[in-house]
Amino acid sequence: MKLPVYLxxxxxxxxxxxxxxxxxxxxxxxxxxxxxxxRALADQCEKHERALQPIVxxxxxxxxxxxxxxxxADGLSSTRSGAVGLLRDLQDLYLLxxxxxxxxxxxxxxxxxxxxxxLIGVVTRCEAETKTQLEWLSTRMKQAAxxxxxxxx
Amino acid sequence: xxxxxxxxxxxxxxxxQGEQWPVRVDQVLAKGLTGQDVDRWxxxxxxxxxxxxxxxxAVKDGAMVGVxxxxxxxxxxxRLGPKxxxxxxxxxxxxxxxxxxxxxxxxxxxxxxWDTAMGRIVSRSKALLQEKGPLSHGFYxxxxxxxxxxxALGVIGKAGLGTPHMDGNTRLCTATAAAxxxxxxxxxxxxxxxxxxxxxxxxxxxxxxxxxxQTVLWARVLxxxxxxxxxxxxxxxxRPTEVARHADVHLPVRPGTNLALMHGLVxxxxxxxxxxxxxxxxxxxxxxxxADQIEQWTPEAVAAECGVDAxxxxxxxxxxxxxxxxxxxxxxxxxxxxxxTASSCQVNNLHLLRGMIGQPGCGILQMNGQPTAQNTRxxxxxxxxxxxxNWENPEHIKELAExxxxxxxxxxxxAPPTHAAQxxxxxxxxxxxxxWISATNPAVSMPQxxxxxxxxxxxxxxxxxxxxxxxxxxxxADVVLPAAAWxxxxxxxxxxxRTVHLSEQAVEPPGQARSDLQIFLEYSRRMDFRxxxxxxxxxxxxxxxxxxxxxxxxxxxxxxxTGLSYERLRGGSGIPWPVNDEHPDGTDRLYGDGTFPTHGExxxxxxxxxxxxxxxxxxxxxxxxxxxxxxxxxAPYQGAHETPDGEYPLRYTTGRTAYHFHTRTxxxxxxxxxxxxxxxxxxxxxxxxxxxxxxxxxxxxxxSRRGHLFAPVRIAxxxxxxxFAPFHYGYWDDHEGEDPEQHPTAANELTLTEWDPVSKQxxxxxxxxxxxxxxxxxxPAPAPTTTASRPARAGRVPATAGGAAGxxxxxxxxxxxxxxxxxxxxx
Ligand code: SF4
Numbered sequence: 001m002k003l004p005v006y007l008x009x010x011x012x013x014x015x016x017x018x019x020x021x022x023x024x025x026x027x028x029x030x031x032x033x034x035x036x037x038x039r040a041l042a043d044q045c046e047k048h049e050r051a052l053q054p055i056v057x058x059x060x061x062x063x064x065x066x067x068x069x070x071x072x073a074d075g076l077s078s079t080r081s082g083a084v085g086l087l088r089d090l091q092d093l094y095l096l097x098x099x100x101x102x103x104x105x106x107x108x109x110x111x112x113x114x115x116x117x118x119l120i121g122v123v124t125r126c127e128a129e130t131k132t133q134l135e136w137l138s139t140r141m142k143q144a145a146x147x148x149x150x151x152x153x
Numbered sequence: 154x155x156x157x158x159x160x161x162x163x164x165x166x167x168x169x170q171g172e173q174w175p176v177r178v179d180q181v182l183a184k185g186l187t188g189q190d191v192d193r194w195x196x197x198x199x200x201x202x203x204x205x206x207x208x209x210x211a212v213k214d215g216a217m218v219g220v221x222x223x224x225x226x227x228x229x230x231x232r233l234g235p236k237x238x239x240x241x242x243x244x245x246x247x248x249x250x251x252x253x254x255x256x257x258x259x260x261x262x263x264x265x266x267w268d269t270a271m272g273r274i275v276s277r278s279k280a281l282l283q284e285k286g287p288l289s290h291g292f293y294x295x296x297x298x299x300x301x302x303x304x305a306l307g308v309i310g311k312a313g314l315g316t317p318h319m320d321g322n323t324r325l326c327t328a329t330a331a332a333x334x335x336x337x338x339x340x341x342x343x344x345x346x347x348x349x350x351x352x353x354x355x356x357x358x359x360x361x362x363x364x365x366x367q368t369v370l371w372a373r374v375l376x377x378x379x380x381x382x383x384x385x386x387x388x389x390x391x392r393p394t395e396v397a398r399h400a401d402v403h404l405p406v407r408p409g410t411n412l413a414l415m416h417g418l419v420x421x422x423x424x425x426x427x428x429x430x431x432x433x434x435x436x437x438x439x440x441x442x443x444a445d446q447i448e449q450w451t452p453e454a455v456a457a458e459c460g461v462d463a464x465x466x467x468x469x470x471x472x473x474x475x476x477x478x479x480x481x482x483x484x485x486x487x488x489x490x491x492x493x494t495a496s497s498c499q500v501n502n503l504h505l506l507r508g509m510i511g512q513p514g515c516g517i518l519q520m521n522g523q524p525t526a527q528n529t530r531x532x533x534x535x536x537x538x539x540x541x542x543n544w545e546n547p548e549h550i551k552e553l554a555e556x557x558x559x560x561x562x563x564x565x566x567x568a569p570p571t572h573a574a575q576x577x578x579x580x581x582x583x584x585x586x587x588x589w590i591s592a593t594n595p596a597v598s599m600p601q602x603x604x605x606x607x608x609x610x611x612x613x614x615x616x617x618x619x620x621x622x623x624x625x626x627x628x629x630a631d632v633v634l635p636a637a638a639w640x641x642x643x644x645x646x647x648x649x650x651r652t653v654h655l656s657e658q659a660v661e662p663p664g665q666a667r668s669d670l671q672i673f674l675e676y677s678r679r680m681d682f683r684x685x686x687x688x689x690x691x692x693x694x695x696x697x698x699x700x701x702x703x704x705x706x707x708x709x710x711x712x713x714x715t716g717l718s719y720e721r722l723r724g725g726s727g728i729p730w731p732v733n734d735e736h737p738d739g740t741d742r743l744y745g746d747g748t749f750p751t752h753g754e755x756x757x758x759x760x761x762x763x764x765x766x767x768x769x770x771x772x773x774x775x776x777x778x779x780x781x782x783x784x785x786x787x788a789p790y791q792g793a794h795e796t797p798d799g800e801y802p803l804r805y806t807t808g809r810t811a812y813h814f815h816t817r818t819x820x821x822x823x824x825x826x827x828x829x830x831x832x833x834x835x836x837x838x839x840x841x842x843x844x845x846x847x848x849x850x851x852x853x854x855x856x857s858r859r860g861h862l863f864a865p866v867r868i869a870x871x872x873x874x875x876x877f878a879p880f881h882y883g884y885w886d887d888h889e890g891e892d893p894e895q896h897p898t899a900a901n902e903l904t905l906t907e908w909d910p911v912s913k914q915x916x917x918x919x920x921x922x923x924x925x926x927x928x929x930x931x932x933p934a935p936a937p938t939t940t941a942s943r944p945a946r947a948g949r950v951p952a953t954a955g956g957a958a959g960x961x962x963x964x965x966x967x968x969x970x971x972x973x974x975x976x977x978x979x980x
Contacts, residue, residue, distance in 0.1 A: 032905075139766065143568045147579055151585075153584065
């Protein structure tokens with residue numbers, strides 16, 4: 001069964017996303033909404049990590065993945081500055097968040113196939129929050145884009 | 154004669170439930186004058202708070218010499234409060250008024266003529282448009298202009314320039330009211346009416362110190378309280394306000410914890426089955442969303458988080474759940490605090506749970522702070538689209554483009570309008586280079602003043618400031634425009650409960666001052682903004698043309714003015730919108746039939762996630778198919794972002810006093826009001842004062858992570874652990890010529906830049922501070938004794954009084970007030 005591979009992927013991705021949210025919060029402290037929300041969303045990702053923990057333990061860790069990741073979602077190494085920098089950092093978060101989101105969807109499909117009520121419960125709670133994270137990023141980027149792309153220096 | 158400084162609310166005229174509130178006409182004239190000396194009385198309404206009291210201006214020899222309340226007006230039944238009585242005319246007729254435009258030459262502001270001043274604005278504006286485009290322009294306006302002026306500004310911004318960067322200081326006072334109504338009901342539009350005070354069995358005041366903010370409205374409540382069948386009163390406020398003193402249940406919550414309390418109240422009401430299941434089933438959706446968020450908020454959990462008694466929470470919920478008719482009012486204690494929109498939506502939710510909306514006595518008043526804030530919202534000067542149109546709905550954009558005869562692409566609708574704090578952020582970053590501020594004073598009223606001063610003084614920011622007086626903000630301007638004031642121009646405005654008043658010109662403005670409308674029209678003309686067919690974008694001659702243009706814009710929208718005209722508004726009472734063929738006499742209450750503007754095509758806003766502010770968007774909204782039902786919206790409780798810690802151990806909260814309005818540009822110039830509360834103070838509880846060895850009047854330094862201030866301390870009844878500061882006191886009348894950098898005193902030196910994710914209203918009510926003593930008292934703190942600032946221990950501080958100067962004539966029941974207009978449900 002390959003579900004453990006996906007669980008591991010999801011667990012790692014949530015961790016990376018949490019770190020990246022924190023990184024963006026710290027790097028853009030002059031944007032108070034970005035600062036406070038990114039910190040809150042980082043906490044939310046860590047909550048997802050914790051929620052997954054018992055499931056990961058139940059299905060077991062996989063050391064060897066026979067379809068190793070080709071696309072490396074490493075998270076943000078540093079943040080940029082300025083209006084366009086903010087836009088690009090938010091967009092990076094969006095990409096990472098999308099990876100998390102679609103991974104939740106895959107895991108949910110498997111959970112339903114397995115009739116694993118505990119896992120279905122975890123997915124239902126977390127998946128909706130991930131979607132809202134993406135919606136917020138998109139809302140915030142839409143607001144920032146015209147100014148950043150047209151008039152910012 | 155009554156000393157209305159000592160007695161803020163005036164003589165009681167008790168009345169019973171369902172009766173008409175008696176008339177009492179309050180009148181004050183300049184010293185030595187009697188009614189016979191007055192040449193004429195000119196109809197208007199008061200612009201010193203959102204209540205909208207009908208007022209007549211006394212004119213003698215071409216000058217304003219006093220005021221009286223309008224007996225026939227449905228809002229005030231003749232009464233006026235201290236601000237209306239003393240500041241409305243004295244705050245305007247003053248030797249300090251700006252009489253000529255000023256421009257900056259070699260670093261100094263010097264007098265000039267209009268042609269030069271406007272020429273300078275227009276040449277900068279045109280050059281920037283050419284070089285950077287419309288997004289280089291920002292406008293920050295007010296909640297104190299007239300409807301016609303906002304609409305002109307809205308059209309200029311949206312159809313002339315095409316910039317989304319326009320907001321009002323209404324963002325600071327009323328944005329959450331609008332946001333909460335949009336989320337719950339699909340559109341802005343006050344459900345309730347002041348007449349609900351006459352009918353209710355219980356009244357809940359959430360973070361609303363009505364006794365000081367809308368004194369005449371509170372007089373109406375007091376008259377019910379002293380009547381035969383008094384309503385129960387529940388007050389949520391960390392201070393022992395006058396409201397709290399009359400409350401049957403007072404919940405002095407820790408600042409920043411409102412949402413936990415609201416979750417607790419909703420939980421109790423649901424668990425006890427005090428809900429109207431039939432109403433919920435037919436008129437609402439997403440009831441099931443509430444359960445997850447409220448489950449943990451038992452009365453005991455609320456008590457622990459909010460610092461109130463669990464039994465008081467239970468009792469408040471019981472009153473809400475079992476009273477036949479409940480009126481709720483909400484203001485800054487909720488709007489300027491953490492999770493503002495979510496907390497205010499829970500108030501709406503409580504009413505939806507019981508199906509108590511739009512019936513007599515069952516109202517919601519999501520209050521406004523300022524007198525004309527409603528019009529800033531309606532006319533689109535706060536960035537929203539005029540007529541409560543939806544920027545995400547292409548049909549609405551098309552309607553506006555047709556109405557204005559401009560290209561749809563000009564109207565910036567690709568993103569939400571830019572809110573005030575973001576406008577200042579863009580100016581800070583240098584992408585907004587032209588900022589036009591009208592009738593507001595951000596150098597005192599915005600949060601985190603050291604930062605705001607830095608932005609306003611940026612050399613690459615071209616700053617236009619339009620005001621009555623030199624203020625803390627004009628100091629940074631490149632051009633200062635002298636504006637005509639209330640009483641010196643004609644126009645209309647709308648109060649909290651949608652009542653539209655006409656305010657006629659009574660006297661000429663001083664010197665060369667011009668109305669804000671004339672100024673905006675002149676800018677539009679000089680910029681040569683044109684329609685598709687080549688005519689001028691704004692071809693109005695004066696305010697009445699503006700009103701008629703607005704009427705067309707409002708046609709068919711929830712705020713329908715089509716049945717109103719200047720003629721219709723002359724004489725008698727103000728009239729509440731909608732006024733149209735269906736409701737020719739106006740509308741007292743909205744949503745009595747349980748139908749809400751949540752059809753996809755008429756909704757003003759598709760809504761947001763209340764935790765993050767993420768937009769729901771048209772697709773998800775339509776998929777939800779609310780189709781006229783209200784929506785239960787909520788969010789998990791998170792608490793304030795900055796809470797006390799070892800370094801900054803106290804909670805800091807700001808607010809106002811009965812005697813002043815905003816940054817006192819008017820009220821500070823009325824001697825009676827000035828003397829009642831002349832300068833800055835802070836309030837602390839006896840316990841906190843004792844642990845710092847502070848005595849009444851001692852000078853303290855209050856410090857947050859962002860700044861500090863110096864002020865004398867009033868030992869008052871504020872809850873332990875909390876420091877209160879009034880936000881009115883800036884630097885314009887600081888006679889020692891103190892510099893804000895050297896000797897800061899303004900409350901907003903300490904506040905933090907943070908806003909609600911949905912309404913974008915700044916958080917003024919929570920921050921962490923520390924207090925140190927700097928000097929012994931030289932006398933008591935200059936805080937009034939008649940308000941929430943009263944000393945904790947009586948008898949040690951002289952009582953606030955106005956003496957002969959504070960005397961006002963009160964004539965009880967000389968006439969019948971105009972009957973309220975019928976509710977929508979009745980017609
Ligand atoms: S209650 Fe408000 S509107 Fe009425 S007189 Fe006082 S300040 Fe003016």
